[in-house]
Amino acid sequence: MKLWGLIEKIKDSQLCSCYLRMLPYVRPYSLRMIFAILFCVLASSLDAVIIWSLKPYTDIVMVEKSIATVWSISFAIIIFSAIQGVCNYFAAYLNAWVGGKITSDLKFKLYKKLLAFETAYFDKHYSGDVIFRFDKDADTASVNLLKKFRVIISRIASTISLIFVLIINSWKLACIAIVIFAISFLPIANIRRSIRAAIKGTVAANSKMLTIYNESVSGNKTIALYNLSQNQEGKIRRILANLFHLNIKMVQRASWLSPMMHVVISVGVALSIVYGSHLIITNQITSGNFVSFIVAVLALYNPIKNLGNSIKDFQLSITAVERVMEILDTEPKIKEKPDATVLTGIRSDISFEKVTFGYAEKTAVLNNFTLKIKKGETIAFVGGSGGGKTTIVNLLPRFYDVNSGAIKIDGIDIRDYTLVSLRNNLSAVFQDNFLFSGTIKENITIGKSNATDAEIQDAVKMAYLDKFVSTLKKGINTEIGERGIRLSGGQKQRVAIARAFIKNAPIVILDEATSALDNKSEAIVQKAINNLMTDKTVFVIAHRLSTIKNADKIAVIDKGTLLEIGTHEELMKSKSGKYKELYEMQFSKRSKS
DSSP states (O other): OHHHHHHHHHHTSHHHHHHHHHHHHHGGGHHHHHHHHHHHHHHHHHHHHHHHTHHHHIIIIIISOOOSSHHHHHHHHHHHHHHHHHHHHHHHHHHHHHHHHHHHHHHHHHHHHHHHSOHHHHHHSOHHHHHIIIIIHHHIIIIIHHHHHHHHHHHHHHHHHHHHHHHHHOHHHHHHHHHHHHHTTTTHHHHHHHHHHHHHHHHHHHHHHHHHHHHHHHTHHHHHHTTOHHHHHHHHHHHHHHHHHHHHHHHHHHTTHHHHHHHHHHHHHHHHHHHHHHHHHTTSSOHHHHHHHHHHHHHHHGGGGGHHHHHHHHHHHHHHHHHHHHHHHOOOSSOOOTTOBOOOOOSSEEEEEEEEEOSBTTBOSEEEEEEEEETTOEEEEEOSTTSSHHHHHHHTTTSSOOSEEEEEETTEEGGGBOHHHHHHTEEEEESSOOOOSSBHHHHHGGGOTTOOHHHHHHHHHHTTOHHHHHTSTTGGGOBOOGGGTTSOHHHHHHHHHHHHHHHTOSEEEEESTTTTSOHHHHHHHHHHHHHHHTTSEEEEEOSSGGGGTTOSEEEEEETTEEEEEEOHHHHHHOTTOHHHHHHHHHHHHHHHO
16 A cells, blocks of 8 residues: 555656656657657666776776787777667667757747637736747757656666666675665655745746846837836846845755765765775675676766756756746637537618726726617727727627627627628727738738739728829838837728728727828728728727718716717717717817817
């Protein structure tokens, strides 16, 4: 029972658990992995053969003063060393090959998982933490862990073969060496526990540093304009100081092991010399036995001397595996039902039925929100900042799911549709549209990669982008830089509109699409938007109320509730209406300016 309990404890251990979790990723390359292990075992075992050859050499050449077999012994050592070198090469190559493949597979699976996560996941996690977890941890979890696995296999094979040499030379001396060897491993468990927290802190600090780097790249203009260099330097300095503190803490907790090992090992070697000398004098072993034994003991003990650093690196790999598996075990909150149906367009209407939603618990952004939009209608949402306008359109493509109530298309809850088909029926133009690094054409066709040249040209024309494109040397194949940095605000908006034209989705979301533009750019973009809205069901969020006067419905939203709804004319007739108040306030400001 005790033995079974020990086996269960080993099986449930942190180390064993990590390797078991990584096993599915190793399985496709198991044949190469097996050969890597075999080469590793053979190379490590040959240490014992070479050390064992010292016995006949010492007894024949150094004691008997004969050189009759010196050439054969030397030649054998060369052959075995050559074989060992070849085995080491193939073990390292196969291990690196398997490690590289596993890393690629793991990173791909992590990236798929990243794309599956809902918007709320990115709201809660810093970019540095995401990059570190999905990239750096994947490297450490696969390649580094396999390297450590190779080291473990090598150490086990070498230890077994060296202990065999010790026993052959003298079982009495071997008992002393093995007892000392076992004693030296006793503090390891405590060290692993003590450095684990420091390693987690180090990983968190490195993630924060990546976040600051990302912010410094994306916000370089803001940093320069507001003279924030010293502020950013202060953040990095604090993180570096924390990293230094954590690294010193790890050194304090792990590095004492090496000096202690030196002392323990020296005791083992000293006892072996004392007792071995007695055995030689009493003719119980030969000088060759003793020399071979001492060299084997030193080879057995030597890896233990730097065990502190090895444990630190190994714990880092284990932590990375745990962090990676934590991500893979996390289920996205936004997912489709197994029996979800395919949405093939709108037949009648879109309805919000008693929808309640909040980004944080106990803080509702929408309260019992109810609204119906008929197919082909344009509805505009107006109201104060933070009232819930953007939240309404974010719920439609299921960036978030409602807390209660339902959003329905043709009477069917959008949670009953497949995510792909739901989002295929939606296109959007935001205030700040994300453009990918690449060409204008690549950014326009992301919604329809097989778009024909005629479709692309038509979209460019309808988005009033054709005049700008004609001035470019490479035309539509011009590179726009990361996030479209080489384009103006109006040009970015028109690329986004052309993208929506290509997709030709029946539902269009326009979220403050012209609010960040100057009057000239706004006029051009508004024309493009008018083209885009033709024969579509459109949701508009607009700051400038003059742009939504022709909407079929205007809904006034305040603190997550629907205050008023109607046409521009209907709402302006209300003497104390909120829309009339907002419109007149905005109109008076424009008149004064």
